[in-house]
Amino acid sequence: MTATRVTETASDSATTAPLLQIESVDVVLGRGWRAATILSGISLRVWPGEIVGLVGETGSGKTTLARTVVGLIRPKRGRVVFDGKDISASRGRERRAQRRTGHIQFVFQDPLRSLDPDMTIAQIVGEGLAIRGGLGSGEIARRVTAAAEKVGLDARLLSRTPGQISGGQRQRVSIARALAADPRLLICDEPVSALDASNRNYVLRLLGQLRDSLSLPIMIISHDLSSLAGIADRIVVLYRGRVVEDGPVGEVFASPRHPYTALLMASAPSVRHERELSVHQLRRTAADPAPPAGPGACVFAARCPFAAAICATAPERIVVTPAVASASFGRSVACHRHDEWPALASDRARPSASAQQ
């Protein structure tokens, strides 16, 4: 086992230790010619009591990262440290014991597919506790009721099956199931993407309250920036398996330092039209010079209108603001031109009508 590696995001002078530390994790799925690097050099930390929003598009590796944290995928390189213990290295009996503590809980994207249609809500919420063992049926029932109360589920619904309740209620059942195990870290994979706006806000508010009252750290995976803006404390932007930007939610949204973050923000639909940059200023057009290509190039170069010769090498994560204790988590960006592109973007013409691509 190697000694603790120093990561680039934060100094270890933080007063509270991070609960979860992901250190230079590489994940390769498939073997031989099929092998594909899904994550490369991912480092991030989660402190107690914060909500980390993981943003990125389909195929950016958000779900793979979450599955690596819970131990469903073994990283090829790097390690996952939970509460001071390297959990990515454990095997067999040790690993099973760790899983059964229920310290890390996962909420899946589509509750209709992740909940057993033949079981009642009470059985679903209590199943994990029954498997873990050591609890009597009375105690399990008590915990099930408590978990249902925490997520605002009516006790009358406990005897129904997932098919008999609404979509918003089903997602609350998934969260109750996770809470019943008394987790220390909650990972939610697209918890709101299948819900309408009102239910989405309800679930997000619920997650926010859980953080505030239980100081439960939560990692929320989403492709929707505006829903994260409401509750996340920190935003981590992934693009093709790399962290391109990481920082406090307010700072990231006030002034994105990576062109991809800016593109995500400009693309989000909104009921008001007051955007600093339009998507057209952040998308490549045929007029832009050809981006540097090659195996070592920046992953975003092919879509980036500001790519220059320097982008032929992959950018390191540059620390913009270092982390100072637990009050500030620091900010980093992986872009060679993070200082230059905002000015270049505002110089790009805003097309008046909806232009042809």
Place this chain on the structure above:
Amino acid sequence: MTGNSDIPVLRVDDLHITVHHGAATAVQGVSLNVRPGEVVGLVGESGSGKTLTCRAALGVLPPGCDISQGTIEFGGTDVTNLSRREWERIHGSDMGAVFQDPASYLNPSLTVGSQVAEVLRAKRGLSRKQARERTAELLSAVGLHQPERVYHQIPSELSGGMLQRIMIAIAISCDPRLLIADEATTALDVTIQAEIIELIRDLRDRLDLAVLFVSHDLAVIRELCDRVVVFYAGQVVESGTVEEIIGHPAHPYTQALLRVASVGDFRRRELQVIGGQPPQVGEHVTGCQFAPRCHAAIDACRTAAMPLHAEGEGHLVRCNRAGDENLAAEIAAKTAREAAEVEAEVGGELAAR
């Protein structure tokens, strides 16, 4: 404006749809028009009847659902009671449709190009060669780069956004007059969603297409549509131009939808919810359907059914108190009080643990 563009492509009048073989009425008296070159958005919670209305307009109601009253006119002819064979002629040629999950509408083992060409051959009677050429044109028209390459790929080799473009290519392949898009961008990434919205807008401009666009997200509707129809519990509660609906929503339900929609300035703010549940299909609510959840409901709202009445030009509202100047303030006060109560309740529960 030419006289032609005033004639609606689709006209739905007083549509009633029953479900479960007539046991309950899920859509009650919906009327709407879509004119050429116009994008009309249907918005509402799940179960509000937007999809059923769409499917009735497409002539593909699910089994057990029937039109019990009202008419649907397409291009001036009544299509309410067409036989399957007659619908067959309209499907794919005069009317195109795009749905939420493109992958489930394509054959996974055939190249996407051949599936577009198949439609052209069946509907247009084109020869193999003509169909192939037209397909290549269509693929580049929907913004796919390297159409020759995409032609020979199978669905699993393409991303969700590309598949949705293929579905749009199929939908517009026979120059339809109406495009129906039911939650067509919901499952896509935001960057791709923005591109698809742009594509639909562009097709509307170029082909003078009439578009019926269904979404539960008012923010998406705002980006694309010219007119908005708000559905609640199987009824139209408000309709008007997108500027009117977003700028001056008159119905408390529309105002609530607007409060929960993404604002897009990425600022931390209190997340709003609409309290309560919409009535179940078949549940009888006397008076206004929204009254049990409405913060501004008065006694009159609970006694008699509300007709749609005009609230300015082209702006229809189904509300007793529309235009009442105290309405907004009253709702805001009640909402704030309720939010505080919920907060205290949940907080107390958690603290008690």
